[in-house]
Amino acid sequence: MAFYTEEITASFCCFKKAIFASSILVFLLFSAFTTSAQNNFAFSPSALKGAVLSNPTSIQFGPDDRLYVSEQSGLIKIFTISRNAPNDYSVTSTEVIDLINQIPNHNDDGIANATINTRQVTSLLVKGTPSQPLLYVTSSDSRTGGPGGDFNLDTNSGILSLLTKTGSGWQKVDLVRGFPRSEENHATNGIQLDEQTNIMYMVIGGFTNGGAPSYNFAYISEYALAAAVLSINLNVINAIPTKGTGNTAYKYDIPTLDDPTRGNNPDGSDVNDPFGGNDGLNQTKIVIGGPVQVYAPGFRNAYDLVITKTPGREGRMYSIDNGGNQGWGGHPANEGRNGTVTNDYIIGEPGSSVPGPNDPVINNLDNLHYIGNTSNHKPGTSYAGHPNPIRANPAGAGLYTHNGTTGVWRTSKTGPNPLPSDWPPVPLSMANPIEGDFQNPGETDSALLTFSASVNGIAEYTASNFNNELKGSLLAAAYDGKVFRITPTADGTGVTNAKAASNRVNKELPIASGFGAEPLDITAQGDNDIYPGTFWVVLYGLQSIAIFEPQDFINCTGIYNNLDDDGDGYSNADEVDNATQPCSGASKPTDNDLDHISDRNDPDDDNDGLGDNIDYFPLDAQNGLTTNLPVI
Numbered sequence: 001m002a003f004y005t006e007e008i009t010a011s012f013c014c015f016k017k018a019i020f021a022s023s024i025l026v027f028l029l030f031s032a033f034t035t036s037a038q039n040n041f042a043f044s045p046s047a048l049k050g051a052v053l054s055n056p057t058s059i060q061f062g063p064d065d066r067l068y069v070s071e072q073s074g075l076i077k078i079f080t081i082s083r084n085a086p087n088d089y090s091v092t093s094t095e096v097i098d099l100i101n102q103i104p105n106h107n108d109d110g111i112a113n114a115t116i117n118t119r120q121v122t123s124l125l126v127k128g129t130p131s132q133p134l135l136y137v138t139s140s141d142s143r144t145g146g147p148g149g150d151f152n153l154d155t156n157s158g159i160l161s162l163l164t165k166t167g168s169g170w171q172k173v174d175l176v177r178g179f180p181r182s183e184e185n186h187a188t189n190g191i192q193l194d195e196q197t198n199i200m201y202m203v204i205g206g207f208t209n210g211g212a213p214s215y216n217f218a219y220i221s222e223y224a225l226a227a228a229v230l231s232i233n234l235n236v237i238n239a240i241p242t243k244g245t246g247n248t249a250y251k252y253d254i255p256t257l258d259d260p261t262r263g264n265n266p267d268g269s270d271v272n273d274p275f276g277g278n279d280g281l282n283q284t285k286i287v288i289g290g291p292v293q294v295y296a297p298g299f300r301n302a303y304d305l306v307i308t309k310t311p312g313r314e315g316r317m318y319s320i321d322n323g324g325n326q327g328w329g330g331h332p333a334n335e336g337r338n339g340t341v342t343n344d345y346i347i348g349e350p351g352s353s354v355p356g357p358n359d360p361v362i363n364n365l366d367n368l369h370y371i372g373n374t375s376n377h378k379p380g381t382s383y384a385g386h387p388n389p390i391r392a393n394p395a396g397a398g399l400y401t402h403n404g405t406t407g408v409w410r411t412s413k414t415g416p417n418p419l420p421s422d423w424p425p426v427p428l429s430m431a432n433p434i435e436g437d438f439q440n441p442g443e444t445d446s447a448l449l450t451f452s453a454s455v456n457g458i459a460e461y462t463a464s465n466f467n468n469e470l471k472g473s474l475l476a477a478a479y480d481g482k483v484f485r486i487t488p489t490a491d492g493t494g495v496t497n498a499k500a501a502s503n504r505v506n507k508e509l510p511i512a513s514g515f516g517a518e519p520l521d522i523t524a525q526g527d528n529d530i531y532p533g534t535f536w537v538v539l540y541g542l543q544s545i546a547i548f549e550p551q552d553f554i555n556c557t558g559i560y561n562n563l564d565d566d567g568d569g570y571s572n573a574d575e576v577d578n579a580t581q582p583c584s585g586a587s588k589p590t591d592n593d594l595d596h597i598s599d600r601n602d603p604d605d606d607n608d609g610l611g612d613n614i615d616y617f618p619l620d621a622q623n624g625l626t627t628n629l630p631v632i
Contacts, residue, residue: 041466041469041470041485041511041550041552042550042551042552042566042581042583043511043512043535043548043549043550043551044086044087044548044549044551045087045512045515045546045547045548045549046087046088046089046546046547046549047544047545047546047547048079048081048089048090048091048536048544048545048546048547049088049089049090049091050090050091050092050094051069051077051079051091051094051544051545052077052094053069053071053077053538053543053544053545054071054072054073054075054543055071055072055073055540055543056069056070056071056072056520056521056538056539056540056543056544056545057070057071057072057121057122057123057520057521057538057540058070058121058122058123058124058457058520058521058538059457059521059522059523059536059537059538059545060124060125060126060523061126061523061525061529061530061536062078062126062128062133062135063126063127063128063129063130063133064130064131064133065130065529065530066078066079066080066081066095067079067081067536067545068124068126068135069538069545070121070122070123070124070137071121072120072121072122072540073101073118073119073120073121073142074098074100074101074118074119074120074121074139074142075096075097075098075100075101076096076097076100076121076124076135076137076163077094077095077096077097078094078095078096078097079091079093079094080092080093080094081530081531083531086549087547087549089531089547097135097163097170099161099163099170099172099247100119100121100137100139100161100172101117101118101119102247103119103139103159103161103174103247104248105117105119105141105142105154105157106141106154106157106272106275106276107152107153107154107276108152108153108154108155108276108277108278108279109152109261109262109272109276109278110154110156110262110270110271110272110273110275110276110278110282111272111276112272116141116142116143118142119139119140119141119142120139120140120141120142120181120185120187121137121138121139122138122187122188122189122190122303123137123138123188123189123190123191123304124136124137124138124191125137125191125192125193127193127195128164128165131165132164132165133165134162134163134164134165135162135163135164135165135170136160136161136162136163136175136191136193136200137160137161137163138158138159138160138161138179138187138188138189138191138202139158139159139161139188140154140157140158140159140179140181140187140188141153141154141157141181144184144185145183145184145218146183146184146185146216146217146218147215147216149218149404150183150218150219150402150404151183153181153183154181154275154276154277155180155181155182155183155207155220155223155276155277155278155279155280155283156178156179156180156181156256156274156275156276156277156282156283156284157179157181157187157275158177158178158179158180158181158187158188158204159174159176159177159178159179159188160174160175160176160179160188160191160200160202160232161173161174161175162174162175172247172249173242173249173250173251174248174249174250174251175232175234175237175238175250175251175252176232176237176251176252176253176254176291176292177250177252177253177254177274177275178253178254178256178273178274178275178284179202179204179225179230179254179284180204180207180223180224180225180226180277180283180284181205182205182206182207182217182220182226183207183217183218183220184207184216184217184218185205186204186205186206186207186226186300186301187204187205188202188203188204188205189202189203189204189205189301189302189303189304190202190203190302190303190304190305190319191203191305192305192306192307192317193234194307194315194374196375197374198233198234198235199231199232199233199234199374200231200232200234201229201230201231201232201295201305201307201317201374202229202230202232203228203229203230203299203302203303203304203305203319204225204226204227204228204229204230204299205226205227205299205300205301205302206222206226206227206299206300206301206386206388207220207221207222207223207226207227208220208221208222208227208329208332209300209324209325209328209329209330209352209362210324210328210329210330210331210332210351210352210362210386210387210438211330211331211332211335211341211386211387211388211389211438212329212330212331212332212333212343212345212346212349212351212387213329213343213344213345213400213402213407214328214329214330214345214349214352215329215349216325216327216328216329217328217329218402219345219400219401219402219407220279220280220402221279221280221343221389221390221399221400221401222343222387222388222389222390222391223277223280223283223284223390223425224283224284224285224286224390224391224424224425224426225254225283225284225286225292225294226388227297227298227299227300227386227388228294228295228296228297228298228299228388229294229295229296229297229299229302229305229317229319229371230292230293230294230295231292231293231294231295232291232292233291233292236291237251237252237291238251240252252291253273253274254274254284254285254287254290254292255269255274255284255285255287255290256269256270256273256274256277256282256283256284256285257281257282257283257284257285257420257422257423257425258270258420258421258422259276259278259281259282259420260281260418260419260420260421261278261281262276262278262282270282279399279401279402280399280401281399281401281419281420282420283425284425285422285425285426286391286425286426286427286430288427288429288430294391295371295372296317296369296371296372296382296383296384297383297384297388297391297432297435298382298383298384298385298386298387298388298435298439298445299319299321299369299384299386300321300322300323300324300384300386301321301322302319302320302321302322302384303320303322303456303457303520303521304319304320304456304457304458304521305317305318305319305371305458306318306319306458306459306460306474307374308460308472308488308492309460309462310460310462310471310472313472313488313492314375315373315374315375315376316370316372316373316488316492317370317371317372317373317374318368318369318370318371318458318474318486318488319368319369319371319458320366320367320368320369320451320455320456320458320476321366321367321369321384321385321386321441321447322366322454322456323362323363323364323365323366323367323441323450324362324364324386325362325364326352326353326361326362326363326364327352327353328352329349329352330346330349330350330351330352330353330356330362331350331351331356331357331358331359331387331438332346332387332389332436332438333346333389334436335351335356335357335358335359335387335436335437335438336358336436336437337433337434337436337437338433338436339392339393339431339433339436340393340396340436341387341389341392341393341397341435341436342389342393342396342397342398343389343390343397343398343399343400344398344400344409345400345402345407345409351438356438358438359438359439359440359444360440360443362440363440363441363442363443363503364452365440365441365442365447365450365451365452365503365505366441366450366451366452366453366454366455367384367385367441367442367445367447367449367450367451367504368447368448368449368450368451368455368476368486368495369382369384369446369447369448370382370446370448370488370492370493370494373492382446383434383435383439383445383446384439384445384446384447385437385438385439385440385441385444385445385446385447386438386439387435387436387437387438388435389435389436390424390425390426391426391430391431391432391435392431392432392433392434392435392436392437393431393433393436394424394425394426394427394428394430394431395424395428395431397424398410398411398419399419399423401417441503442502442503442504442505443503447504448493448494448495448504449486449495449497449499449504449505449506450499450503450504450505450506451478451484451505451506452505453478453479453480453482454478454479454480455476455477455478455479455484456476456477456478456479456520456521457476457477457519457520457521457522457523457537457538458474458475458476458477458486458522459474459475459476459522459523459524459535460472460473460474460475460524461473461474461475461524461535462524462526462527463524463525463526463527463532463533463550464527464533465532465533465550465552466550466552467552470485472488473485473486473487473488474486474487474488475511475522475524475535476522477519477520477521477522477537478510478519479518479519479520481513481514481515481516481517481518481519482510482512482513482514482519483510483511483512483513483515483519483522483535483537483548484506484508484510484511485497485508485510485511486506509579512548514590515537515546516537516539516541516542516544516546517539517540517541517542518539518540518541518542519537519538519539519540519546520537520538520539520540521537521538522535522536522537522538523535523536524536531547531549533549533550533552534547534548534549534550535547535548536548551583556582556583557572558572558576558581558582558583559572560572560573560576561573565582565583566581566582566583568588569588569596570588570589570591570596570597570598574589574597574598574600574601575588575589575598577589577598577600577601578590578598578600592605592606592619593605593606593607593621595607599619605618605619606618606619606620606621607621608621608623610623
């Protein structure tokens with residue numbers, strides 16, 4: 001089962017996992033790190049000293065050589081870093097930006113809610129120059145509903161903000177307001193900028209588990225701009241006069257439907273627009289020729305995306321989508337490619353826990369997609385497989401709304417439960433029937449590779465270390481404590497990773513594993529960056545940053561014997577048995593009792609005197625006597 005960005009905590013995406021004591025997590029970082037035996041890419045790990053963080057979500061170096069990190073609650077922290085010695089990095093100064101948390105929040109009816117004073121942030125992007133960095137941040141309402149019920153959060157709360165460095169601090173303007181944000185926690189995620197065209201690309205999470213309203217997602221339907229990679233024309237946005245002042249300054253509000261439950265302003269817009277999606281009655285619309293468009297559809301909840309820069313491979317866009325949870329919701333009514341799919345609720349939620357009429361049960365796999373090449377300036381052609389009925393069938397999809405007690409299926413603009421007078425939110429000419437077809441990851445969709453755990457952050461390795469053998473590879477952070485190397489084909493439309501034939505599940509060993517709790521985002525340094533060849537990972541669970549320094553200078557045979565060529569305390573034979581790297585000083589097998597005999601070869605892993613073959617608690621020296629229940 002994939003761990004998702006809906007299982008993050010009670011208030012974030014995918015982390016409903018127990019957080020161990022920090023001492024145990026530090027042990028994980030330094031004692032259980034492994035490097036794949038399928039390659040010679042040896043890295044040495046360390047932790048960034050002095051970085052005080054709370055649930056970090058996104059990471060990137062800026063043009064000023066400082067490290068920018070977002071926290072789940074909306075703070076941005078900027079670290080000046082010193083490399084004191086090999087594998088020894090420390091923070092020398094920290095700047096904190098709280099401007100995002102000053103964005104006003106609203107309820108789903110559009111009324112301001114001053115009691116919510118944090119914003120969910122899952123992505124940042126730093127551009128500009130060393131003297132004037134430009135910081136782009138996506139944020140949304142920080143509340144999370146889903147299985148806990150409808151928390152009345154603002155489903156139009158997504159905002160793209162630009163923060164500009166000034167002599168006295170930072171100045172913020174909200175570039176675009178009104179992006180969709182689900183009742184659960186899928187929201188405005190990864191962003192990338194095509195600097196040639198000044199087009200920003202943004203991943204927007206879907207509102208449903210498999211395309212249909214469901215209990216675990218508060219019975220909400222997909223919105224017009226949800227479950228997709230969007231394109232945002234910043235040239236058009238920047239040309240719009242700035243409205244408002246101070247922290248409420250903004251450029252562009254995406255137009256919304258005319259909510260029948262809300263009064264209008266003199267210009268015809270709804271009061272409090274663009275905020276308060278009102279379960280879809282006031283959702284933002286797709287406008288033909290507008291600056292915000294769907295670039296690639298069908299992404300249920302992709303956390304990040306990357307646009308490649310390696311010479312000869314420029315402009316290729318990839319993303320990894322989080323697949324659906326079994327039991328959390330199924331396929332939409334009339335699912336298929338014939339253009340008759342609807343947003344109606346189906347009792348029993350077929351496809352969720354049992355097969356649907358046309359498709360097997362949701363399979364939980366995360367999935368890598370090649371989206372397109374931004375260099376040709378054409379829309380993406382890849383449909384990633386997650387349905388959106390309103391884009392598939394705008395003329396007939398209807399809208400299902402739920403007040404927390406009863407649901408209403410709306411199909412008419414008149415009557416006691418009307419649709420908005422300007423329904424649908426998608427122009428009829430933009431109907432895309434393929435978006436009514438649910439496609440299981442790795443089975444019927446366009447995925448190049450699938451993963452059995454949640455894989456989120458993705459970055460390109462552009463440095464020339466290891467004789468350029470790693471250059472152009474993609475590095476992806478998996479929530480179960482791994483970093484995978486993904487190797488695109490020469491034309492970029494496929495991958496060379498070893499994978500299962502039946503569902504394309506990745507079968508290659510990770511380039512790093514066991515190094516900390518819940519890796520979420522990743523960034524890599526190129527040859528001309530401040531720390532060339534390194535890659536950096538934010539650990540959501542450990543609330544810290546792991547640094548991986550290349551070790552391509554090591555002279556090692558790696559022969560299967562009792563020698564320890566890399567000096568890490570484990571014999572070459574022990575490392576080969578564990579498929580770790582005998583030539584990487586930081587690539588170590590799992591060793592619960594730290595006796596320098598791996599758990600694979602140690603007959604007593606917890607050193608309690610009971611052999612593993614008779615010990616019911618082989619990794620617990622207290623044999624369960626100090627374990628508190630329940631265990632998550």
